[in-house]
Amino acid sequence: xxxxxxxxxxxxxxxxSLRLSCAASGGTFSSYSMGWVRQASGKERECGATINCxxxxxxxxxxxxxxxxxxxxxxxxxxxxxxxxxxxxVTTVYSCAARSWFKVVTLVGDAYDYWGQGTQVTxxx
Numbered sequence: 001x002x003x004x005x006x007x008x009x010x011x012x013x014x015x016x017s018l019r020l021s022c023a024a025s026g027g028t029f030s031s032y033s034m035g036w037v038r039q040a041s042g043k044e045r046e047c048g049a050t051i052n053c054x055x056x057x058x059x060x061x062x063x064x065x066x067x068x069x070x071x072x073x074x075x076x077x078x079x080x081x082x083x084x085x086x087x088x089x090v091t092t093v094y095s096c097a098a099r100s101w102f103k104v105v106t107l108v109g110d111a112y113d114y115w116g117q118g119t120q121v122t123x124x125x
Contacts, residue, residue: 002027002098002114009119014088016123020081022096022116029077030054032098033105035112036070036081038121040092045109047097049081052105059107086123093118 008020020036035050048061049070058070064083072079079096097112099105 002029002032004096004098004114004116006094006096006116006119009094009121011122011124012086014086014123014125016086017082017084018086018121020083020094020096020119020121022079022081024077024079024098027098029072030074031101032114033101033103034070034072034079035097035099035107036068036079036094037097037109037112037115038090038092038094039109040089047107047109047112050105050107051079053101057105059105061107083121086121088123088125091122093120095119 003026006022035047037047039045048064051070055072067085069082095118096116098114099112
């Protein structure tokens with residue numbers, strides 16, 4: 001069973017950038033597709049970005065396409081989310097999530113098998 005731990009959140013001004021990191025342990029990192037999921041208050045859980053097990057395929061929600069980039073480093077067992085041109089409305093907790101290799105890669109926020117605790121991202125106007 002994989003454990004996930006996020007870092008890199010914080011306070012940034014609108015238009016700024018952040019890079020989130022998620023370190024995986026206790027499992028075979030390459031056996032999981034990975035996603036970054038957020039859930040704002042009163043809204044459904046949204047997976048904004050996902051990357052497949054090998055790291056050669058990514059997908060993004062329309063709301064973040066062109067501004068967010070997901071990547072993974074197998075040597076460090078880490079997945080990243082680079083967020084550019086941040087807007088105040090994306091303020092919330094961001095969690096990384098893992099989905100077993102035999103399941104189709106997905107942007108469905110609730111479809112992941114393992115979750116980290118999350119890191120708070122706050123964008124000020």
